[in-house]
Amino acid sequence: MIDRSTVHFACCSDRNYLDALVATVTAVCRKLPARVQPVFHFVDCGVPEHDAARAIACLTRHFPRLKVATHRVDPARFAHWPDYSVAHIVKAVYARLFFDEFLGDVPRCVYLDTDMLVDADISELYATPLGGTAWAPCSRTPDRS
Numbered sequence: 039m040i041d042r043s044t045v046h047f048a049c050c051s052d053r054n055y056l057d058a059l060v061a062t063v064t065a066v067c068r069k070l071p072a073r074v075q076p077v078f079h080f081v082d083c084g085v086p087e088h089d090a091a092r093a094i095a096c097l098t099r100h101f102p103r104l105k106v107a108t109h110r111v112d113p114a115r116f117a118h119w120p121d122y123s124v125a126h127i128v129k130a131v132y133a134r135l136f137f138d139e140f141l142g143d144v145p146r147c148v149y150l151d152t153d154m155l156v157d158a159d160i161s162e163l164y165a166t167p168l169g170g171t172a173w174a175p176c177s178r179t180p181d182r183s
Contacts, residue, residue: 040165045070046147047160048079048140050133052113055152056085060093065156067101074161077105079147081140083130084113109140 047066051059063078070076078097082090094106111133119132133140134149141147148164150156168174 040146040167042074042161042165044075044077045161045164046077046079046141046144047164048081048134048137048147048149049152050081050083050111050130051152052084052130053086053089055130056089056093059152060097062150062152062154062156063097063104064100066150066160067097067104069156069159070161071159074159075103075105076101077107077144079141079144080106080108081130081133081137082108082110083133084111111136 049059049062059080066078067076080090080094085093090108094108098104098106111130116132137147137149146164146168148160150160166174
C-alpha cells in the first residue's frame with residue numbers, strides 16, 4: 039500500500055503559463071485532506087526569478103503546509119529540439135522527459151499540465167498501483183454528473 043500522507047506533484051511552466059500553474063496548484067491544495075502533506079515540484083522552464091518567487095510566496099502564504107521544490111531547466115537545453123508553431127505547445131513540454139533528473143529520491147509523483155482543472159483529491163491518484171510500470175497515463179476522468 040502506498041503512503042498517502044505526503045503527495046508529490048509536479049508541473050512544468052515557462053513565463054506564459056505561470057498564472058495557470060498557480061491556479062492548478064491552488065486547486066490541488068484545496069482538495070487535499072488536512073492530513074496530507076503536499077509537495078509541489080515546480081519545473082521552471084524560463085520564468086523570471088522575481089515572478090517565480092512571487093508565485094511561490096503567494097501559494098505558501100495561502101497554503102502554509104505546502105512545500106515547494108524548484109527545479110530550474112535552462113531553456114537552451116532544448117534549443118535544437120523541434121519547435122512547434124502552435125501557441126500552446128512550448129519547449130517546457132520537453133522538461134517532463136527529464137523528471138528522473140529533477141525528482142531524485144521522490145518515490146512517485148503526479149504530473150499535471152499547468153492548465154488542468156483539479157476537482158478532486160489527487161492523493162487517491164497518487165496511491166494508484168502501477169503494477170510495476172514506471173508511469174500510468176490518464177486520458178480523462180470518469181463523468182461525475
